[in-house]
Amino acid sequence: MDFTSLIDNLGSHTVDGLTKGAIYALVALGYTLVYGVLRLINFAHSEVFMVGTWTVFGVYAVFNATAASGVGTVILATSVALIAATLASAGTALAVERIAYRPLRKKNAPPLIFLITAIGCSLVLVELFGHVFRQFFGPPFGRALVSIPTLIDTKVLFTVGGVSITNIQLIVIFGAVLMMVLLDLFVNYSRLGRGVRAVAQDPDTAALMGVNQDRVIMLVFVLGGAMAGVAAMLYTLRYDITKFDIGFLIGVKAFTAAVLGGIGNLRGALVGGLLLGVVEVYSSTLFSSNWEDVTAFVVLIAVLMFRPTGILGESLGKARA
Amino acid sequence: MSTTLLDRYATARKALADNWANGPIWVKLPIVLALISFCFYLPYLNILPFAQIRTDLGAGGTDWSSVLFLIVIYMIAAVGLNVVIGLAGLLDLGYVGFYALGAYSVALFGSPSSPVTEAIARKFDLSEGWAVPFAACIPIAIAFALVAGVILGAPTLRLRGDYLAIVTMGFGEIIRIILRNSEFTGGPSGVIGIPKPPGPEQDGRDYFNSLDVHRWYWLALIVLILLMFAVRRLEHSRVGRSWLAIREDEDAAAIMGVPAFKFKLWAFAIGAALGAIAGLLFASKQGVVEPNGFRLNLSFLFVAMVVIGGSGNMVGVLIGAFLITYLPERFRGFEQWRPFAFGVALVAVMVLRPQGLVPNRRRAKEFEDRRHEAKEAAADV
Amino acid sequence: MYSLDQQEVIVLRRSTRFGFSAVALALAVSASACGTTDENGGGDDGDCAATIGIMGALSGSNASIVIPSVNGAKMALTEWSAENEDCDIKLQEFDTEGDPAKATPAATQMATNEDFLGVIGGAFSGETRATKGIFDDAGLTMISQSATATDLTLEDPASVFHRVIGYDDVQGVAIANYLREVLQAKKIFVVDDSTAYGEPLANTVKTELGDLVADSDKTQEGQTDFAAVVSKVEAAAPDAVFYAGYAAEAGPFLKQLRDAGVEEPFVGGDGLYGADFPKAAGAASEGAIVTCPCLPAEEAGGTFAADYEAEYGEAPGAYAAEGYDAMNIFLAAFADGARDREAVEKFVDAYEGQGLTKTYKFDEKGDVAEENVVIWAYKVTDGALVADQEVPK
Amino acid sequence: MLLQLEDVVLTYGKIEALHGLSLEVAEGEVVALIGANGAGKTSTMRAISGIRGLSSGRIVFDGVDITKRRADQRMRKGLCLVPEGRGVFPGMSVRENLDMGAYTRRDKAAVAKDFERVFDLFPRLSERRKQTAGTLSGGEQQMLAIGRALMSRPKLLLLDEPSMGLAPMLIQQIFTIIAEIAHQGTTILVVEQNAQQALSRADRAYVLETGQIVKTGPGQELLKDPSIREAYLGVA
């Protein structure tokens, strides 16, 4: 137990935690959106994120962008990477829906079946990058960790009350919050977003109002996938790595964050993600990093004991209420 | 009607199941006995073409009896998880935690070199190399699992399905991490010197030794059969009926006088105990345990065994456990392609046959009806 | 609509038919049980034939640490077979995925098949711990290329077990010496990854360093965010950081360390040895030190490194040379006329000779004599591990 | 005929809820469908609106066979159901609920006009347009549900038990509004348990019993039918 270390650097630990949690939060949105509308846990979402990180890596390789590249290349490469990762993740999410979920939805299968299918999908995606692609394209595909070039060097931007904030931390937190706000605005104020909420609240009545449920479900997967894509971009900026199985742990944590905040609730995902990130960094400081997962799950269980539907309660539809 | 292979399988399976259900006892009993004897004979199976199912034929193949043993261990675990998922309808993603508890119970109490026995021996001034005998480890393991099942279940069983899933998953991880990080469990290296079941000495070796693995397999098989018999008893009593009623409509069941919470807790505890027995046998045969052997994906694997086979149906669950353990061993030649193939197979089986390969009768009907309803509901152009 | 009676009759008739066919099947099965048996495995019993097993994680996320040693062993066999064409020695691979539960069936397979005269492996300590007893019971000699856990030989020795590398304690002492004497560090921060490899290694290093340890921390496998560890390192302001763990975590850790402005020397154990670590850490790995109880290929002399690269298209990875050496010891036994397990065991126990990486002579517990263990420090230079100096033991 | 149901059979699993139901609604009519609980009234509405598919039979709307259309497609054709228990979106504001009614419409100007119309019909909703629908009282929710349906400019408005759980005064009010809507030219099919109200307001009525039509006729006539009076009005 290292209380002094935690208290002394509380500010910077909090910022570290928020940075970590911001990525959880973005990934958690995917779980929450799908759960809010379909009431099922899309366990393959973690791999949607993983595909995003590889896409960033691929774009950098195409632009031959490295730490030494000029400002122009860096800006171009990162913006293309952001768009490509968003598209790739959204596309992967959509493909999972079409190939694995839709046939089951048409058969009205119980949730447990979706879970197993999702685990199967995860495995397929993981193995694509971990093995299959390697057979065809060789390295860097495979099981080793892949380092992604650092295009933006970490610099301390400013220091507030002894807490120095780096450019990367700022980009990650700001980017995640921005995406959150955009998604929140979209869901709450656009016509399509209203359709999403309507299906989440009452699918039958939504259909009576002329909402095409299949299209809304596709939209939800695309939105969730896109958020995971952005998360992947921010992740690569912060950690500069990817790996075939990188999604698993983040997926578990993001899902935990979604439940913590109240699965189905967009703002809950943000709250849950940030809280989880901060809790993990605090606990890593107090004990050591090998206890952080225990802390995360204990916090989750404790929260669920007192608030069985998470901090903000569930329901995509009631996001505003 | 297009008679695809799948349809034909479904028809044939149903005909067989119906025949079986209606078969007289004088037919069923010899068949069951013959099947059981066949299972005992399996390690010696050596006549082509039947012997093709052995896993040790090709290059790089592995010992047939050892694979059989592992299959039966996973079958025990799957039968236990089936009580939780298939009978009581609770999604448990942390089942590996109980499996680990069983393994560590026998390791920590039974091994003379474990930190726990050493501490006890020091405290009570016992002789060097003292340890709890194997037989006494069994009740310890079961008790630990029961307690853990209740500790996990009591506060969390009131949660709704998906929340229960994540909480159990967290619980499984918590157990593994505690085992890994703690001094008293031997840390990441685990525990060695786990005791083996006692038995008469043969050819100068212990009865249960590392080379005559078929004896381990027989032992596990006997345990499996006993446990199946026990679970069957529960399933066909008021307990099974209550589980089923809870699964179908918990409120209505409660109003009919079923103490839903109590029975759910029992399901959890029984599942945990079976998982622990599987873990205990595994650890005893293995001789060593380490926390890495109890990762989350083993939990997913257990769930997949139950669901692929057809949750709620004992035979289905056995087949699920068999396929998932056996196929990767049999087709070791594919090496690196195995996980990918497994993923594809998982998706394919679930999409084509969501009720599982050998579904429970009721479940099969339910699926048929659900599909029927879905067809009606989706009045697509 | 049938009447009830009719229905019952039909059911009965059907079930009777079913019954008979089922009984017939059962009879057939039990009859076949008494039938002939067919000897499997076979293998020609010619004078000059044997099989050596090699087991380890050939698939799964840890395969990259194991496959080079398999390749090394294969090379040794190819070279030997070219000179002994009339002999049929096979190298049989067994994939364990690094999982002890999957390793035992493979081990039992080798142990119970008399064709196997030796085993190279296990590659990891966990699977070795789980299978050692099996091989011991069968009297099948093991030579591990990379299992370094101390307890394998010191606490729980098995007569058939040997290894061609120094164990963790030896390495730990050497690392402590390196930190203290070569780097002249006065304050050292020790981090381990809570694995069966990292934790004991870090513990040895900590014990050796004593007061010089400024602070220590633990991470875990799969971790990517090291913010908390980094700030602890910052707070401790050490002269050097030692990391006991694998490349997948060391990469991002080192990167985040450097990002935070910690520029002190970074030292890792043999878990980081191989091409993965510089790749994983990228530019941040420049100048990092990796120790390994393995002789640099160029020091080993001969053409091993070049041959390996020609054969497999990449520089020899971790333990490639150890795999080569282990195989050569078995081949030497065979050349010496050992044709059964007992003879092989006897030969290996008494073996003395110069291998690629060191001079071999096993002590009674199966370890290479401590004076023959060499530990080298490698420095990451331009994204590759370059031998820097031998570490004083 | 605006709407025709021919031999409609609807099943839940293996239970038939409707067996061979036929009815029709002409343009401009107010048709009531009465029957006891469980007689199949709600199932009929679900079949017409497309929430449930049919096992057999045919539904023709505005000259087009819509049997195989999804609910949202039927809605686009001008068929809008106010479901039993109102089915407002509880998490959305009044305004958003009304927006949902106009979900399929792109003509913004006309939609704006319809807002005015709905707020004219239901001044209470106008006062509460920012309030979340879940916090409205039962009567207000019913008004909102009807108003929302009107936002889609339906050719045929289906009302499933609009009086359910409402105080007598409110029931009066709701039926007055329904009469007003009909007066403005919308065709209405209403399912009602309050047979008195329904029959007295309807041009025609069908009596539904165990999934089949057992009687039909002008509302006032059925109101006087002794067997109806006994069974549904409780007056011997």
Place this chain on the structure above:
Amino acid sequence: MSELSLEKQTNATPDDEVVLEVDQVTLKFGGVVALNGVDFHIRRGEILGLIGPNGAGKTTCFNAMTGVYAPTSGNIRFLGKQVSGRQSHQITRMGIARTFQNIRLFPEMSALENVLVGCDARHKTSVLGALFRAYRVRPKPEELPEITGTGLTRAQSRLRRATAKVFGVSRHTLEERAGRKKAMELLRFVGIADRANDLARNLPYGYQRRLEIARAMATEPQLLCLDEPAAGFNPAEKESLMALIRRIRDRGLTVLLIEHDMKLVMGVTDRIVVLEFGQKIAEGLPSEVASNPKVIAAYLGEPDDAASA
């Protein structure tokens, strides 16, 4: 109809003992008041009708009585014991059973099994008891296995009987056997024994309604609450249901009946309580209630002037 009421008067001499007391019960959901100071009681052996328009709070009242909701204020007492605060299954064991308005059977269980779940409420076998079946009892003569009609040969049955006599029978087996017997008897009582082995979901609608009643009766209640048991019935089915309700009362059960069909309510109940908008607006003999102007206004429909309003 007059005939029916005659029979009722002769038959129903309600004890004065109050079985259930609903005392000023108020129930709020958020801001919505579902029940507002509802107050009535049921005496042993009577058939009490609870009527009111849809949404008036009848089912909510049932739910409060069976432990699904806890009242916000007020008390519900059964045989003098507090009901609120207990869990549903405990209330069932106290002796209150109910059916559901929208049938809630266990659809994938057979009719017999559905009733058996109800029987289990009175069974004592625990989980361990079912597992080990070690608690053995000596069966009474009438509890011995039957010789005929068991599907076994006579010799087998005799053997079974003999072993039961000598070694006793586990309590589990005994209970299971008794449960089956009781369940079959109840199925016969409600008139659906011919489909005992069909899955509940495959039963015709009327059978499902009756099965619900049989299942509720299997818990051996003193008070049976029926929630719209005649919904969806045609007149002939309603007639036979009325007869069934009377026979249930004749078995000594007290019945609380929610029903819309006035003919049925008038025909079978001894007393009627009318709810509207969560409040009790009338209580009394059927004839009194039918002529109560408040009731007519709220429920039976306004006089003809409504059309002109």
